[in-house]
Amino acid sequence: MIELCGLTRRFGPKTAVSNLDLQVPSGELFAFLGPNGAGKTTTIKMMVGLLQPTEGAARICGFDVRTQTREANLRTGYVPDQPYLYEKLSGREFLNFVSQLYGMPASCAAKSIAEQIETFELGRFVDDLAESYSHGMKQRLVFASSLVHSPEVLIVDEPMVGLDPRSMRLVKDLLRAKVNGGMTVFMSTHTLAIAEEIADRIGVVANGKLLFLGTVAQLRTQLSSDESLEQLFLTLTEEAMDNGHADR
């Protein structure tokens, strides 16, 4: 469902993502972990067509994001770390606009919007202008808009920032339910506990390189340790960060 083949992106002399090979099949929740500046957001931006790879390719449902951007985007839902909302549109108008952008028939769109409003409990404020929303309200609306067209792949960059515990529970349950229904979820996060709780597999990246790919159990085996994911993560990334600093 998601294929990254030798994906590389350089910014001038700096390599943000280096030769990344990764496959995430249908019905899997993949957590992408890494310290600040590791290349997580750059990878995600290449997967949604905002950045073009210097080398390699990203494919969504078999469509090359660079050459078949529209086809790939049609199958993707994206929740960015800093989402954009039209401040002068209400939540319902925004959901309507997004559903129309994805070419949904009116009846299908209305049904899906009603479902998202119920799922994310937007009913209380969905007809107010987005400029009056709190951060958490905006985040819930963005989640709803990314799912309104029933994408096959959901890409989420830092999903829990600004959400209250109830909304976090909601999002975690929702992501699991979607994955169980066959959706592919690619989630970048710093919240290791969430990755440990809901992810099928994790990928750890540092200095643009994939350090580990597998389940948390496999990571424990690899590092011969029974410690928490946080400790495993620190052990794994510490060395890479030290090498990265030494290279500069």
Next chain:
Amino acid sequence: MVMPIADSPRRDNHDLQRCLLSPAAETRLFWRLRVLVGRSLLQGAMRTARLQVISVGLACSALWIGLFALFAGGFYFMQTGLVHSGMRTQLIHAVFNLFFLALTIMLVFSAAIILYGGLYRSEEVPHLLTTPTRAERIVQHKFEETAFFSCWGFLLMASPMLLAYGMVVGAAWYYYALLLPFVISFVLVPAGIGANLCLLVVRLIPTARVHALVSVGMLAVAVTGFFGYRALAYNNKDVMTPTWFQDVLTRLQFSEQRLLPSWWLSTGLLEAAEPADSPESRPAWRESLLFLTVLTSNALLLNLLLGRVANWALRPSFSALQGLTRANRRAKVGLFDRFIFAISRPLPNATRHLIVKDLRIFRRDPVQWSQFAIFFGLLSLYFFNVRRFDYSGVMERWVILVSFFNVAVVGLLLSTFTTRFILPAISLEGRRFWILGTAPITRDTVLWGKFWFACGGSALPCCTLVLLSDLALRIPARSTSIALLHQFSCLALCSGLSAMAVGFGARLPNLRESSPSRIAAGFGGTLNLVLSSLYITAIIVCTAVPCFLWHDTDSGASAAGMFVGGYIGLGTTASVAAGAVATLVLGAITTVFPLRMGLRAFRRLEF
């Protein structure tokens, strides 16, 4: 606990393929979006910023009426004063061609800059790029905004001229009917050129896009300067003679190039305004329609080209711009900072640190210093050129008035800067209150820091500009006291305008907004701008009127001064002194009251 969550029905690939919108459906969707956003904006503005809407409307109406009166007077003079019809036609053609050529150049640049901001600096475009929207549609969406802004400005400037011309020459109904189609199709040509250039430059040379823009801009200024100099360079003795007149018209012929859209527009409109010579000859409106067709077809061609360029350039150029690395800039404590810190020694230590902090932010933000440099640079250019006019004879008595107008212009320019940069700074400081609010300094220190930064920072360039104007007009040679009064008025303006911006910024803050331009465009900014204009007018009236009449009386240039001076006391030395005292009092009131109001409000403000 929110459970369980039902999964939405999945669609198969066949359904998904049909979900890609056709170009026509995309167009309709984005127009619906525009209508929704526009309606919401208008309703919001009428609900929360009625004063601002009314002020803008009134200011635009006043400007439009003023321009209309000016153009109507000018065209009437040409119609009645120039008896030779050939010369009249030549002159009107020259005026139209030159006016629209200047607008064409401005539109190309403004369209390129506005579109660049809309495409590569807005938050909307990254959002749209992650959806299955065509690149062509995204660019078109932003281009429509660009054309709207260009068209709006163009209509405000050109419509009074075109309507005035039609009324003076008694044009037929179809002249008025053709105005709007002509204007719209014309605007789309330079806007289309600018938009295509913008995309091509960013796609082909993303790293050198600013250099390319600056180079083209400098080239345009150089070419305009060259042709302007060629057209206007003359011997003062020959002015207003038929030879000079013919010579100027010949020099302006470059604006009549047949390939210029401005020539198509002006010729088309002038044809429409002409009555048909005889029933057998081709009606003028048919000739006019030919030019309208040329403009429309070129506009459509450029739009078609923009779509192709957009599909080729938008995504790669966006990606390339995102990837540009900014060179690491190591902040240094410059000599200038040390100098400012040293000369502000009488102020409290914390205030001095705040001033230096604001100065560093100003220096390192190109948006702030470049606007400051451009406008003050243009004003300096104007003041340098004031000396080109001959002020001997009948112009002599107006020199004093012109010099005071120049002080007013400096004040008006300063008021736009205090409204745009100082007033929002208070609200922005409020957003950063986690640091200043918890530091061991009083809130008053923050406001005093802003005031001294604004007042001290503006006094030097403003007084220098006024001095430049006075030297160009030879004011010190005419009267040293008037030159000193100019400097005094300028200082009063700097102090009052800075205090007003700081006071209103603290009294009417907008802590939710992070964009300084939006804060400036809000209620506080509008009120500050309106009151600043009134303050400038009051200061100039207090100083200019007595000085003008006093100079008249003193030089015996006019009986008016003596007449008025004799009866109501104006035109005497005492009246000039009274004007200076009034300026002092007004300046003190305008400095103290807004600052007190701002300090009181800022102490009570909850973040």
